[in-house]
Amino acid sequence: MSDFNLHPPAGATHAKRYVGRGQGSGLGGTAGRGNKGQQSRSGGKTYPGFEGGQMPLYRRIAHRGFKNYPFSQDYQIVNLDDVEERFQAGDTVDGVSLVVKGLVKKAELPVKILGNGDVTKSLTFIVDKVSGSAKAKIEKAGGKVETR
Numbered sequence: 559m560s561d562f563n564l565h566p567p568a569g570a571t572h573a574k575r576y577v578g579r580g581q582g583s584g585l586g587g588t589a590g591r592g593n594k595g596q597q598s599r600s601g602g603k604t605y606p607g608f609e610g611g612q613m614p615l616y617r618r619i620a621h622r623g624f625k626n627y628p629f630s631q632d633y634q635i636v637n638l639d640d641v642e643e644r645f646q647a648g649d650t651v652d653g654v655s656l657v658v659k660g661l662v663k664k665a666e667l668p669v670k671i672l673g674n675g676d677v678t679k680s681l682t683f684i685v686d687k688v689s690g691s692a693k694a695k696i697e698k699a700g701g702k703v704e705t706r
Contacts, residue, residue, distance in 0.1 A: 634662040638692055639675025647679040677701065 577589035591598040607614045634656075641651055644659040653665035662669060671683060673691030680700035688696070693703050 631668060633668050633670035633687060634664070635670055635672055636661050637672050637674035638677050638695060641671070641681065642675060642677050642679065645679065645681055647681070649679075650682045650684060652684040671696075 575585065575590075576583060577585040578587075580586040588598065596602040596604070607616055609615070636656060640661055644661065645651060645655075649655065651671075653662065653667075653669055656662045656669060657665045668686035670687040670689070671685055671692045672689050673693075673695055677695050677699045681696065682701060683696060683703045684706070685703075686706050688703050688705060696703055
């Protein structure tokens with residue numbers, strides 16, 4: 559087979575259906591939509607959840623409570639063992655340096671340091687949040703923690 563001899567398999571293509579062009583076409587009159595009713599009309603569609611005029615379920619059920627998703631803050635998480643591997647003593651650990659080292663994706667998103675692992679080097683952390691155990695380990699190693 560060559561690239562200029564391509565064609566669909568037999569039966570894969572169909573002729574376009576012309577509707578509403580008289581009785582002789584076989585699809586005249588009601589144009590294949592059946593007789594009367596909402597679905598036979600032009601623009602006769604309903605929205606998802608429509609129950610024929612009955613009060614829909616999503617309006618019958620009480621909606622109570624509080625949703626936090628518009629206000630939630632997602633943090634990029636970094637563990638101390640990853641910081642220990644990639645940073646030298648005296649370095650500053652912030653959003654930009656973490657992106658350069660490949661520990662977070664974006665410098666402008668908030669970062670939280672978690673205490674998984676140990677730190678033996680003196681590092682300065684300038685991040686958005688630090689867990690209590692991580693802060694204790696950093697200060698024990700002689701480092702500093704500054705939160706924005």
